Amino acid sequence: MGEGILEGIKRGQTVLEARGITKRFPGVVANDRIDLEIKAGEIHAVLGENGAGKTTLMNILFGLLQPDEGEIYVGGQKVSFRSPLDAISLGIGMVHQHRKLVAAHTVLENIILGHPQAGKILNRKKAEKEIGELCEKYGFHLDLGARVWQLSEGEKQAVEILKTLYRGARVLILDEPTSALTPLETEKLLASIEAMARDELAMIPFITHKLPVVLAVSDRVTVLRRGRVTARLETKQATEASLAREMVGREVIFRIEKVQVEAGEPVLQVENLSARNDKGVLAVDGVSFVIRAGEILGLAGVSGNGQQELAEVLAGLRKAERGKVILDGKEITHASLLDRWQAGIGYIPAERIDVGSIADFSLVENVAMNFYFDDEYARYGIMDYQKIRRLTEEIIAEYNVITPGPEVKAKNLSGGNLQKLILGRVLARKPRLLIANLPTQGLDVGATEFVQNKLMEARKEKAAILLISEDLDEILSLSDWVAPIYEGRLMGLFPGDQASREEVGTLMAGLDKKGQES
Amino acid sequence: MSTGKHRLKFEKRVTFAGWQAALISGLAIAFALALFSLIFILARINPLTAYQKMLAYAFTNRYGLPLTINRFIFLLLCTYAFIIPFRAGLWNIGMTGQFYMGALSTFAVVFAFGGKASRHADLSPELVIPLMLLAAAVGGAAFGAIAGFLRGRFNVNEIVVTMMLNSIASWLVAQMIKEGGPFMNPGGRSESFELPYAVYPPLIQEIPFTIFLALGITALLSFVLARTRIGYQIRAYGHSPQAAQYAGVSPFKIPFLVFLLGGALAGLAAYHYFAAVPGVYKISRNYGYFGDLAFYGIICGLISLGDPVAAIPVALLFGGLSIGGRFIQGELHMNFGVDYALLGVLMISLVAFQFFFRYKIVWIKTGESAHVGIHH
Numbered sequence: 001m002g003e004g005i006l007e008g009i010k011r012g013q014t015v016l017e018a019r020g021i022t023k024r025f026p027g028v029v030a031n032d033r034i035d036l037e038i039k040a041g042e043i044h045a046v047l048g049e050n051g052a053g054k055t056t057l058m059n060i061l062f063g064l065l066q067p068d069e070g071e072i073y074v075g076g077q078k079v080s081f082r083s084p085l086d087a088i089s090l091g092i093g094m095v096h097q098h099r100k101l102v103a104a105h106t107v108l109e110n111i112i113l114g115h116p117q118a119g120k121i122l123n124r125k126k127a128e129k130e131i132g133e134l135c136e137k138y139g140f141h142l143d144l145g146a147r148v149w150q151l152s153e154g155e156k157q158a159v160e161i162l163k164t165l166y167r168g169a170r171v172l173i174l175d176e177p178t179s180a181l182t183p184l185e186t187e188k189l190l191a192s193i194e195a196m197a198r199d200e201l202a203m204i205p206f207i208t209h210k211l212p213v214v215l216a217v218s219d220r221v222t223v224l225r226r227g228r229v230t231a232r233l234e235t236k237q238a239t240e241a242s243l244a245r246e247m248v249g250r251e252v253i254f255r256i257e258k259v260q261v262e263a264g265e266p267v268l269q270v271e272n273l274s275a276r277n278d279k280g281v282l283a284v285d286g287v288s289f290v291i292r293a294g295e296i297l298g299l300a301g302v303s304g305n306g307q308q309e310l311a312e313v314l315a316g317l318r319k320a321e322r323g324k325v326i327l328d329g330k331e332i333t334h335a336s337l338l339d340r341w342q343a344g345i346g347y348i349p350a351e352r353i354d355v356g357s358i359a360d361f362s363l364v365e366n367v368a369m370n371f372y373f374d375d376e377y378a379r380y381g382i383m384d385y386q387k388i389r390r391l392t393e394e395i396i397a398e399y400n401v402i403t404p405g406p407e408v409k410a411k412n413l414s415g416g417n418l419q420k421l422i423l424g425r426v427l428a429r430k431p432r433l434l435i436a437n438l439p440t441q442g443l444d445v446g447a448t449e450f451v452q453n454k455l456m457e458a459r460k461e462k463a464a465i466l467l468i469s470e471d472l473d474e475i476l477s478l479s480d481w482v483a484p485i486y487e488g489r490l491m492g493l494f495p496g497d498q499a500s501r502e503e504v505g506t507l508m509a510g511l512d513k514k515g516q517e518s
Numbered sequence: 519m520s521t522g523k524h525r526l527k528f529e530k531r532v533t534f535a536g537w538q539a540a541l542i543s544g545l546a547i548a549f550a551l552a553l554f555s556l557i558f559i560l561a562r563i564n565p566l567t568a569y570q571k572m573l574a575y576a577f578t579n580r581y582g583l584p585l586t587i588n589r590f591i592f593l594l595l596c597t598y599a600f601i602i603p604f605r606a607g608l609w610n611i612g613m614t615g616q617f618y619m620g621a622l623s624t625f626a627v628v629f630a631f632g633g634k635a636s637r638h639a640d641l642s643p644e645l646v647i648p649l650m651l652l653a654a655a656v657g658g659a660a661f662g663a664i665a666g667f668l669r670g671r672f673n674v675n676e677i678v679v680t681m682m683l684n685s686i687a688s689w690l691v692a693q694m695i696k697e698g699g700p701f702m703n704p705g706g707r708s709e710s711f712e713l714p715y716a717v718y719p720p721l722i723q724e725i726p727f728t729i730f731l732a733l734g735i736t737a738l739l740s741f742v743l744a745r746t747r748i749g750y751q752i753r754a755y756g757h758s759p760q761a762a763q764y765a766g767v768s769p770f771k772i773p774f775l776v777f778l779l780g781g782a783l784a785g786l787a788a789y790h791y792f793a794a795v796p797g798v799y800k801i802s803r804n805y806g807y808f809g810d811l812a813f814y815g816i817i818c819g820l821i822s823l824g825d826p827v828a829a830i831p832v833a834l835l836f837g838g839l840s841i842g843g844r845f846i847q848g849e850l851h852m853n854f855g856v857d858y859a860l861l862g863v864l865m866i867s868l869v870a871f872q873f874f875f876r877y878k879i880v881w882i883k884t885g886e887s888a889h890v891g892i893h894h
Contacts, residue, residue, distance in 0.1 A: 317763065338766040347764070355764045358757045368750060369765040378747045385745070 005075040006091040006170040011041040014076065015202050016061065016092065016171050021070035023056050030056040031067070032227040038171060041200045043193060045214045045235075047207055048224035049247055049444035050414040054206045057224070058173055061204075062094045063087035093164025097175040099156045103149040107142055111163045127166075134165055138195045139188065154185030161192070165201075172196070174205040178213050179442055183302065183470075184509075190217050208444045211240045223247055248446045256452050256477050259460060263480070264293030265328075267464035268314070268433050273323035274488075275313045283309040285488035286323070291433070291464040291481075296455070298479030298496070299468045301508045306488035307468045308350065311437045314466070315347035316340045328432060338373050346370075346431030348422055350438040350468075352415070356422045359411035363403060366410045367392045367425045395424035400450065416447030423451055427458055434458055437468045452478060472505060484508040528877040539828075539875065543821060546871035547835070550864040557859070563850055571849060576842035584724050588795045589837035591732045592808070595787035596815030597822070597829045598735060599658075602783070603666075603676070603776040604824050605743060607756035610777065611816065612665060612680025613784040614809040615687035616658040620785025621792050621801050622694060623657025624650045625701055625710055628717060634701070639714040646717050654789035655782040661687065662781020663774060670770035676777070688809060695801055703800070710792075710801035719794045726794035731786065739826040752776060784812065811840070814861065821868050823875075836861060 006015055016038040023031040030053045038044050048054045059065040061072070063081030072079055074090045081087045084094070101110045112127050128144055135142055140158040148156060157177065164172055177193075178186045193203050194217060207214055214221060214235070221238060223231040223246040231246040245251055268291045277283035283306040291297045301307055312318035314325060316337030325333045327343055335343070349355040357366050368388050371377040377384050392406040399420040403413060410418060423439065436455060440448040455478060459465055469475050475482055482499040484491040484507035491507040555565030575582035599613040610616075627650045633639045661683060668674035694701040694710070701710040720727050743749040755762040755772040763769055791808055792801050814836055822828035843857030 315764075336766075341766065349764055351760075354758065355760050358754060358761045360757050361754070365750070365754075369754070369761070372747055372750050373766055378750075381747045383745055383747055383750055 005077055009040050009075060009170070009200065011039075011200050013040050014038070015040045015074065016204075017073040018057075018061065019071045019073070021057065021060055021067045021072075023053075023060060023065060023067050025056075029227050031060070033070070034224070034227075034229055036061075036222055036229075038202045038204060040170070040202055041197055042219045043197050043203045043205070043217055045205050045207055045218040045221045046224065047211075047214060047221055047243060047247055049446060050208055050416050051226075052224040052247070053227040054208070054224055055175075056227075058094070058175060058206050061087070062092060062173055088164075088167060088169070091168055091170040092173065093167065093169025093171065094173045095157065095160045095164060095175060095177065097179060099160060101148045101156060101159060104147060106145050106147055107151070107159050108144040110148055110159055111144075111166050113163075115167055131162060131166060134162055137199075138165075138192045140192060152185070153180040154189065157181070157189065158192075165196075170200075171202045172204065174203065176207060176442075177205050178207075178210055183472075183505075186213065193217060209442070209448065211243050211445070214243065215240060225249055244445045247444070256449075256456060258456065258478070261294040261460055261462075263295045264462055266290045266292050267328060268466070269324075269326040270314070271324040271326070273310070273313065273325065274321040275309050275318055276321055277306075277309050282321070283488050284313060284321075287485075287488070287490055288323075289481075289483060289490065289493065291466060293432075293462040293464055294459055295480040296459055296465040296467050296478055296496075297481045297483060298475035299466065299483050299485050300472055300475045300504050301468075301470070301485035303470055305485050305508075307485060308437065309488075310485075311347065311349075311435050311466070311468060314433075314435055315345060315349075341370065341373070341429070344429075344432030345435065346426040346429050346433070347435045348426050348437060348439055350441065352419050352422055357410045357418055360409055362409055363396070363401075363406045363413075363421060364389045364392045366421065367395060367428075370425050370429060391428060395421060395428060399424035399454070416443045416450075419443060419447065419451060423454055427454065430461075431458075431463055434463050434465045435468075436465060438470065439467070440469070440471070440474060472501060472508075476501060476504070486510040525881070527880050529880050536828075539823060542871055542874050543832075543868060546868045547864065549871070550860075550867035553867065554860055554863045561850075561852055563852075568846055568850065572839070572842035572846045575845045576838035582841060582845060584796075585841045586834070586838045587725055587729065588791070589811075589841055590834045591726070591729050592787050592791050592811070593814055593818060593833040593837050594732045594829060595735070595783050595790065596812045597818040597833050598739060598815075598826065599662075599780040599784035599787070599812075600815045600819035601822075601824050601826060601829065602739070602752075602780045603773075604819055605756050606752045606772050606776040607759065608669065608773055608776060609677045610662070610665070610680055610780045611677050611813075612662065612683050613780070613787075613812045613815050615680065615684040616661045616781040616784035617788045617809060617812045618684075618687035618691045618805070619661040619781075620654040620658035620788030621805070622691060622701075623653040623785065624789050624793050625694075625801060626657075627653045628713060629701065629711075633714045633717065634711045637712055637714050639716065641714055641716045643717055643719075647719055650717065650793060651786070651789055654785040654793075656785070658785020658788065659778045659782035662777040662779075662784070664777075666774040666777025669777070670773035676773070684809075688806070691801065691805060701801065707803060709803045709805075713793060713799040717793070718799065721796060724796065726790060726796070728786075728790040728794045732790075733830075735783065736826050736830060743826070748775075784815075787812065814840075817861075817865050817868075836864075839864065 009015055014037055018034060018036040021031050021034040022029065034057060046054060056065060060067050063084045063086050079090060102113065108128060108131065111131055131144060140162060142155060142158055148159065161172065177189060181189060190213065197203055215238065218235045221233055221235055221243065222229055223243065225247060271288050273284060273287045274282060275284040287310060289297060299307055309318060313320050316335060320333050324331055327345065332340055332343060353359065364385060368383065371388060372383060377388055389406055395401065396403060396406060401417045401420045403417065413421065419439065426434065439455065440451050443451065455465060455467065467475065467478060476499060479496045482494045482496055482504055484504050486508055487510065494504065551569060558565040558568045576586045577583060596613045599616060600610050603610040627646065628634065631641050631646055633641055664683060665676045665679040668679055669676045693699055695708060696702065697706050703709050703711050743753065751762065751767045752772055754765060755767050759769060792798055818829055818832045818836055822832045839860055840857045843860045847856040
């Protein structure tokens with residue numbers, strides 16, 4: 001193959017070009033005459049909602065899929081990829097969202113695994129030195145001897161990037177690069193991406209959400225909608241609102257309208273609550289707060305600071321080590337999960353695919369997850385699937401879940417539609433207390449807006465809501481009260497209209513108000 | 519693979535209907551029989567004659583058919599012993615042990631009523647037969663429950679536990695029926711005492727009444743899994759224990775329950791074979807053969823994809839082929855176990871064809887030459 005087509009290519013020259021790419025799947029045109037041109041040294045974001053055809057395009061550029069029509073050019077030469085190996089050998093690398101690393105192997109072993117020279121003449125010492133240089137150059141801080149399972153998401157991603165670089169990639173396709181990262185890791189990654197672009201590498205991040213990230217680093221943006229390119233522009237000319245409009249096809253309101261709701265009785269009272277995580281370490285440490293009817297309390301924090309454990313304790317999935325949980329004046333600290341649901345708690349788990357739904361169950365059976373225990377839906381132990389089906393149809397209609405019908409399996413829904421179904425199912429119980437754990441994570445702009453509006457509606461109907469999010473903007477725009485959490489402790493409690501981004505941001509990073517470690 | 523302007527491609531299936539599963543299984547059986555005919559040819563036997571004789575004996579012969587049906591009932595119960603835990607995502611590899619414990623419990627009832635003394639012992643069938651059935655179920659259930667309990671409470675791997683329990687049960691049977699053992703046959707012969715005539719259960723057209731029991735369980739099981747709350751909980755746990763727990767399904771109750779039920783059915787299989795099949799009425803010397811045959815419950819359960827109704831034709835086929843295979847082995851003077859060999863080939867073929875449960879073959883028109891692509 002044309003080894004080295006991309007060698008010696010200069011900044012600004014076209015490295016990768018797709019012309020008229022069309023790919024059809026049964027029933028849909030996933031890519032419809034897509035043109036894309038990538039230049040050396042540029043950061044070229046590809047933007048689109050779930051289902052816009054990003055994944056298909058990405059897979060075609062990396063050789064995982066073959067287009068039905070259209071051509072691909074690398075460094076001006078027409079190529080056809082039979083498999084990713086062809087793409088890799090021409091200098092195209094892919095950083096997967098779902099990491100493809102061997103967890104039990106070291107960082108170094110993972111990086112050289114699959115390298116054409118591995119097992120032949122690749123010298124481990126030499127490799128270590130070269131990889132060390134790459135780390136230095138692009139700002140990755142990694143222990144090459146560490147095992148991959150010990151790494152954080154950000155570090156694993158760095159390993160994937162290094163792996164492609166070490167195989168000589170000049171064009172990097174990045175699939176949702178920031179979706180699993182903490183704010184700090186995101187900043188580091190963006191710095192690395194800019195450093196690589198300065199070295200004439202072309203970076204192609206594919207992104208569904210986190211528009212500010214796109215605006216911060218990219219040079220150009222191509223926006224996809226329903227398989228077509230709807231905009232191709234210089235980032236300088238774009239705004240968050242204009243990009244969102246191109247993606248969704250209509251105006252998107254970023255500021256959610258917040259009506260005045262008179263707070264009612266306390267619904268949830270948490271007193272001095274502590275709990276351990278799966279490893280037995282104290283994860284929730286003496287937390288106390290109150291949420292009243294019609295109020296949203298936003299728990300702001302970087303993931304892994306006890307939010308998950310707190311949500312599980314409140315939902316009844318985890319034992320409290322100490323303290324009290326009171327719902328509507330009644331203590332429920334030791335109540336079972338089903339008793340809590342029946343007493344009016346609704347829980348939207350963060351892991352919507354693994355915990356919140358069952359992929360091989362139909363939508364009807366998925367809706368049954370929060371209803372099968374009610375006598376109304378299962379008399380004498382026999383399920384009333386007719387009734388659950390009617391409820392499912394109502395949820396599909398009201399929450400605008402896009403699906404061929406209620407008997408479709410959940411695994412065929414996109415992330416946004418699945419989340420709408422889960423939200424609709426939980427809200428159909430009219431919960432007194434709603435625990436929403438990362439309700440908009442990974443959703444595209446349109447679905448995010450929808451979910452947020454539904455939360456505001458529930459608030460209007462006097463539900464008490466505990467909103468857990470890593471997205472500070474979401475917390476600030478929705479919450480009546482904002483509580484930063486760090487290492488299992490609440491770092492303060494601010495009325496929503498008085499909380500400042502900077503202050504909450506510092507507190508959730510574990511620093512005190514002067515920015516020093518507390 | 520490409521031929522001119524077309525190419526062959528494997529494409530992942532999105533939807534999959536019941537009739538497609540049946541079609542694929544049918545093709546797998548045809549393929550296995552075709553493959554196995556090579557063995558007949560090597561033995562200089564016309565395969566068509568062999569199959570004709572085999573199937574005729576198993577399904578139309580007045581001596582063979584009752585044997586097939588007895589084996590079918592036995593296999594069906596063992597299949598359900600596998601399917602119930604399987605639908606909860608758990609693997610019961612212990613139907614053999616549960617089957618043995620069911621056998622011992624059944625004979626313990628007769629022993630307790632003094633039935634060992636004489637074949638003419640005057641036992642009340644209305645009392646003792648239901649007690650034997652109950653004991654068979656309880657014995658199997660109790661043995662299965664060990665694995666279910668350990669799995670639910672301590673997350674101990676159920677495959678390892680059930681397999682080890684198989685050995686324990688096997689030795690326990692040997693210990694009970696050996697010479698000097700409490701259940702020994704007065705004539706020695708390494709088998710148990712024979713049941714008194716009084717507790718021979720009713721036959722309908724030479725077929726044990728247990729066939730109604732087995733078919734009743736089919737209907738009940740289908741209903742419970744598809745329509746009831748507990749069935750929903752079992753299936754939810756089977757697909758995703760984490761999601762089931764979120765939905766309030768007990769991670770202890772489900773493993774415990776499915777092994778209890780599975781064990782009970784394996785125990786009933788023992789009642790069927792050792793206390794209801796005409797001509798047996800004892801724990802026979804070749805009990806180990808049936809212990810091994812119980813494992814075919816796993817294969818039947820996997821082939822029928824955990825569907826209780828689909829298990830009926832599968833168990834009938836396996837029952838018939840094991841009887842017919844053994845028959846032609848003697849008839850055609852073949853010097854190896856045709857029944858086991860054939861079941862083995864069938865099993866491999868059915869498992870291999872399950873590839874097509876997930877992929878389908880499509881022909882694609884291409885302008886240029888192309889290559890095989892397998893998409894995962």
